[in-house]
Amino acid sequence: MSLVARNALIALGITLALMGTVAYAVNYLNKARLADLSAMEDQLSIDTLALDTQFSLLENAPCESAASSTTVIEKLNDLGSRLAYAESQLGAGNPQVIRLKEQYSLLEIRDYLATKRLAAACGTRPVIVLYFYSNQGDCADCDKAGYALSYLRDTYPFVRVYSFDYNLDLSALQTLIALNRVKHELPAFIISGRKSYGFTTLAELEKRFPKGALATTTPQ
């Protein structure tokens, strides 16, 4: 075998080994991401359960658990961002991503219910947004709507946004959809109990909020 052929074969071997290493590294990192998400969800699950338990224990003074509720929504938001990133990297059809999304949606529903109970008990009026989207190509404005809601959530700390994949095959979510009679016209919103569909601009979306809801101070 000539020197050139020998060197070319060695180079090919090195190239394939490097490619394999890169593929392994990408796969390893993606798995680590999923493991991280899973660990976060476990922790969040405990936090939500703790909130429920705290709520039950303080039945006579339920408002004491409000601080814990704020921590949970912050964690939920962080988890949502991470899950969206993982979904963009691994694809919406990835079975692990779907499983994590289901868990995430359950946690969101539980936190939504806890927030409602707290609001009723403590007489507060949090601005709650239920947002239904789809990433199956049947919602042209969902990305824009999601971005506008992120802005509102980051700008107004008392706006609590719960995002749900409309097509997710999860019984609790489908019950929530059925109870609120949300039609398959996405994006769909339930803002402080009022249902609306479609998205054009941020300004138009802001008009759907109750008067005074978009304030940077605590709503009374």
Added chain:
Amino acid sequence: MSPETLAYPFLFLAVFFEAFVLVTFLSKPAKIARARRKSAVLPSVAVIVPCYNEASTVAGTAESLLALDYPKDKLEIILVDDGSTDATPAAMAKFEGHSQVRILRKENGGKHTALNAAIQMTNAEIIGCLDADSFVEPDALKEIVPCFEDPKVAAVTAAMSVHKPDNVLRQMQNAEYIFGITLRHALASVNGLYVTPGPFSFYRHSILDKVGAFRFGHQTEDMEMALRLQKKGYKIDNAPYARVYTKAPATVGSLIRQRTRWTTGFIRNVLGEYRGLVGNPDYGALGMLVLPIGITAIASGIMLFSVSVFDLVRHATQAVSMRAGVPLSYSLAPHASFDWFYFPASFYLLLAALTISATLTLIVIGKRLSKTPGNLFLGLVSYVFLYGFIAPLWLLRAAGDAMFRRNRAWR
């Protein structure tokens, strides 16, 4: 299929080629070349300096040649004024009467005619060429000469870097030239060179007589001559310790003009008269790897650039349409945290990072091998961040020129 997928074969090829260069660098023939000792017997040498409007640099070039550590009775310098219209004749005049220097003035006819006219004037065994904007280290010629001890060697190239890289663009080119030092050294050990550059390449006179004079060669007479020597079955060697410094273009425009000429010359020579060498196993590494990869590199440069521009435009359009009234201050503020979770480790990005790392490694090897002076840090940074944006411009221009048979002036 994402546009990035189109880039995978080219990135694979780039990594493969760099791995081949590294393996060849570590192979026995390259090691032997690096250990080569200086010759005890020194042949007669003539160095030709073809000039066209080089008034500002020709004196410095000639002086660096006169400072070469080589017996004076065996070294002659031929300054050729190829019909300059500036003060080049006056700059040359100060060397008139020097025992080692001969001056030839002729009508303008192009670099190849200047070289041929000077070759006719000398009986030296070895003939060198040095562009009038280049300068050599005193020991450079003594590093070149031992390569000719192999009778099959028809030409020898030197280790080029940029003379006084005083701006970012020249720093970038310096890194690229030093990358070329590693490439030339490794590829020469498997006779894979396809160009004998103007700055300090040497030829065996007897072989030049056999293969014929320099030709226009689509404005790349050095490439045409190298390909002709390869086609005739000769070897082109490299002397990695023979340092030569050349002035590089200082502006993007002049760099693009220079590289368009080189790239168009490569396309026209390789796909024209020397098409028979491409993919031909008789020509070993040159035919099976270097030339095919050289052609593919032009296509890949254009492809990777197009993919990047496409992605950039797509993301920018997406970002603009996503805003939908969200304040710009929010859109421009960084939202992602410095968390490993968000590290964008896609196959494409990691592969690109691997290719760049391999290139940087080969540049560092080239600098250490040739002991080229100067700090390379800015060169490496500018090479990584600028080269990928500028190179596609001359590749596109050259591909267009070759496709539409467009000819441009030398400068």
